Amino acid sequence: MQNKWRDRLLTVLAGLSVALLVGAVGWLLVDLVWRGWPGLSWSFLFEQPRDAGRAGGISSILVATGLILLVALATALPLALASAIGLNEYTRAGGRLGQWTRLSLDILAGVPSIVFGLFGYAFFGLFLGLGYSILSGGLTLACMILPILIRTIEQGLAAQGDDWRQAGAALGMSRASLLWQVLLPVSAPAIATGTLLGMGRASAETAALLFTSGYVDRMPEGLSDSGRALSVHIYDLAMNVSGGDAAAYSAALVLIMLIVLINGLTLGASRVWMRKRVSDGYY
Numbered sequence: 001m002q003n004k005w006r007d008r009l010l011t012v013l014a015g016l017s018v019a020l021l022v023g024a025v026g027w028l029l030v031d032l033v034w035r036g037w038p039g040l041s042w043s044f045l046f047e048q049p050r051d052a053g054r055a056g057g058i059s060s061i062l063v064a065t066g067l068i069l070l071v072a073l074a075t076a077l078p079l080a081l082a083s084a085i086g087l088n089e090y091t092r093a094g095g096r097l098g099q100w101t102r103l104s105l106d107i108l109a110g111v112p113s114i115v116f117g118l119f120g121y122a123f124f125g126l127f128l129g130l131g132y133s134i135l136s137g138g139l140t141l142a143c144m145i146l147p148i149l150i151r152t153i154e155q156g157l158a159a160q161g162d163d164w165r166q167a168g169a170a171l172g173m174s175r176a177s178l179l180w181q182v183l184l185p186v187s188a189p190a191i192a193t194g195t196l197l198g199m200g201r202a203s204a205e206t207a208a209l210l211f212t213s214g215y216v217d218r219m220p221e222g223l224s225d226s227g228r229a230l231s232v233h234i235y236d237l238a239m240n241v242s243g244g245d246a247a248a249y250s251a252a253l254v255l256i257m258l259i260v261l262i263n264g265l266t267l268g269a270s271r272v273w274m275r276k277r278v279s280d281g282y283y
Contacts, residue, residue, distance in 0.1 A: 032253045037250075048060045053233060061217060063220060064213070068141065071135060071137075071139065072198075073202075076149055080146055080149030080153055084153035084154040102151070106147070134222075137229065138223075141208065144208060145201055151194075196262070196263050199262055216228055
């Protein structure tokens with residue numbers, strides 16, 4: 001009887017935790033939609049900001065945000081793949097090098113974003129001479145999301161049993177062929193998950209970009225131009241611009257919609273790729 005009551009208590013506590021989480025997220029979304037939806041329009045998406053962002057739209061902000069994310073992913077994803085493959089496939093299991101590398105990555109993943117911002121400003125902005133630019137902001141975000149990508153992809157590779165490797169060795173496949181044709185495709189969900197986590201953190205980042213990409217809200221002409229990310233724009237409207245709350249809510253709603261859209265497209269592409277591999281007879 002005592003165990004039965006414990007089970008019921010744990011079930012109730014788990015249900016309450018889920019209800020609190022769903023309720024908090026739901027309240028946030030309802031508040032954003034309620035206050036931000038009236039300001040959404042085609043002109044808001046395709047016009048440039050005016051009057052410090054109180055009027056006009058966010059077209060230049062969206063372009064700058066996209067360029068920053070593109071630089072971050074184009075830099076971090078290849079490095080993360082190479083590092084995860086090296087840790088999982090070419091490092092001795094249980095070796096000190098692998099253990100210290102994983103510990104360092106876990107520590108870096110928990111470093112506050114303001115520290116990455118100061119590092120990006122000192123290294124990319126001053127030492128490399130990039131200044132306040134989209135390139136500087138994107139490279140700083142790449143440093144931020146690199147530990148998350150590496151650890152997620154590595155766990156995805158490690159989750160694949162040795163049966164794949166033994167079967168590949170029995171067929172005479174080289175390690176490179178086994179990685180490219182077998183291990184990486186079956187690890188595609190983990191790669192997609194790591195990419196989503198990295199993009200989610202990068203797209204909502206503010207502190208690091210304040211020191212690297214800058215505040216300029218005009219349309220960027222290249223990667224060397226300064227550009228204001230959407231998260232920085234929301235922060236500026238909410239904290240520094242009198243009467244900018246309505247535009248800040250609308251911009252925040254656009255940011256949430258972009259994150260949901262990116263997540264859906266990435267997961268959908270991953271599932272389509274896996275179905276194609278299965279239908280082609282790879283698995």
